Amino acid sequence: MKNAVGVELPEFIEGYGVVKPFAGAFAGYGQVQKAAVRLESVQPGKTKLLRSIDEAIEKVNLRDGMTISFPSHLRNGDHVINQVMAVIAAKGIKDLHIAATHIFPIHELLVDYIKRGIVTGLSASYISPGAVAKAITKGYLKNPAVLRSHGGRPRAIESGELHIDVAFIGAPTADAYGNINGVQGKAACGTLSYGIADAQYADKVVAITDNLVPYPACPIEISQEYVDYVVTVDSIGDPHGIVSGTLSVTKDPVGLRIASLAAQFIDEAGYIKDGMSFQSGAGGTSLAVTAEVRKRMKEKNVIGSFAAGGVTGFIVDMMNEGLFRSVFDVQCFDLKAIASYRDNPRHQGMSGSLYGNPNTKGALVNNLDIMILGATEIDTEFNVNVITGSDGVIMGGSGGHNDTAAGSKLSVIVTNLIKGRLPIVKSKVTTVATPGETVDVLVTEHGIAINPRRSDLIVKLKDSSLPLVPIEKLKEMAERLTGIPEPIPFSDEIVAVVEYRDGSIIDVVKKPLDTGGCKPRN
């Protein structure tokens, strides 16, 4: 069967289950049911502080075949997954499903656990390019990996589709009774948004901290009512690893031209106005758009409602300059953002669910006006790939991409027309993460393409001096420069399932034929 973005899907995927095909970006709304939570209540007098990770694993009765989760904001600085998994491996527990939020190169030792069958399933919102991404692409995992957006992951947890047996939550600061905050301690990372659903819905919750403080660990973000045990370790992570992406405004003249065109487009489309809300990714070009938007807001004396997202110091500055009344934060990207989140009540944290979960009474993305996003590839239907490279190797994930594209009034993709020799605008993307029906405009250095579905924008900008072109034209320009790429041959083996934010399947990642390697025999 084919889903609504034309992807051919089987009815059933071994190791995943029955396929619910993507039926359109807004087909999943309506009556929903949340899962019931099983927990062991705690009576007065009981202590939660344990001596070691090993003891915690005994206490929670971790067994073969369970699902364990590792929500983390420490990105490539996270030490929790490695420490916990080393203990689990030593204890001989196997066949585990790891429900992570992010996988980064620092988690490379997972490859060994995957090969040994200790880890047989893995789900995440983002898998950074590296050894784990390659191993998954080669089909080393017994079950296909599952990729969910930042809103889709908590939706899956709250609905019961992703049942977590034990959540291991890295706690920059905790007290002995399980209250946690992210703004104090040597691994302070700011908001703990991604772990809220894990804490609320997992059967067992273990807080792992390197900064145990006297009760209570105010300002509490995840509270004692959700936490079973507390364990101390030497280090939960290195906050410098948070800044593992590109977190500075690009100096590349092409990126700056794209940013300037994007800001002019947003302005001419009428979105730079009082009460506006804004989010942008943390890539160099996206940040450059933010800088251009800031300039235009100042020129027009505009006061915005809020900026959201993964928050950088740049966004904090804009709030402090009076350009936005508040900030909604799902991930602090630098020390300035962490300090602002800690000290400024207008710098509001939000759970992953509040951020992007469609099965709520309104996620924050629904309040977004302008969303600036990147793309690894975009096709002439405006479908966007941020999951795999054009060679089919996993190198990312939706993160908040398809949540924000769906919620925002104006979603703007900013990207170079070609990157090195690779064309970015193509007739078909390798993997769909975000459906074209939720993408409004593509801005490249060679021209701007408005999605024909947005006839209102086409009318509004009909006299614009901006270089507006059909997206097919951009595709031709890209191919004229790079040549037409030879198609990558894929096998039929599904190595990852890409869920849309509503839990339907928007695409699958198949194993490219010449990546070598084979599934280890059990």
Place this chain on the structure above:
Amino acid sequence: MLITKTAQAGSTVKSDVLITVSPSETPGIHLELKSKDVILKQFGKQIEKVIMDKVKELGADNVNIRAEDKGALDYTIRARVQAALERASN
């Protein structure tokens, strides 16, 4: 065009290619292409053809060519190949 010595053109910065040419003891054009997998899989043959066409056009033979590609476009590759060959031929 007689290749008499080793010469280079280009660089290993993004979107460029470093071409190294040297005289070969065995007849023919000996091409070694290095690039990222993602490029080789989709454009490897095309890049090889662009290089070979340029070498033949300039009439060079008995030559080793090493191309260290960083995502260069065809016109860049042609220019670097020509510059390297001309530097190596006098």
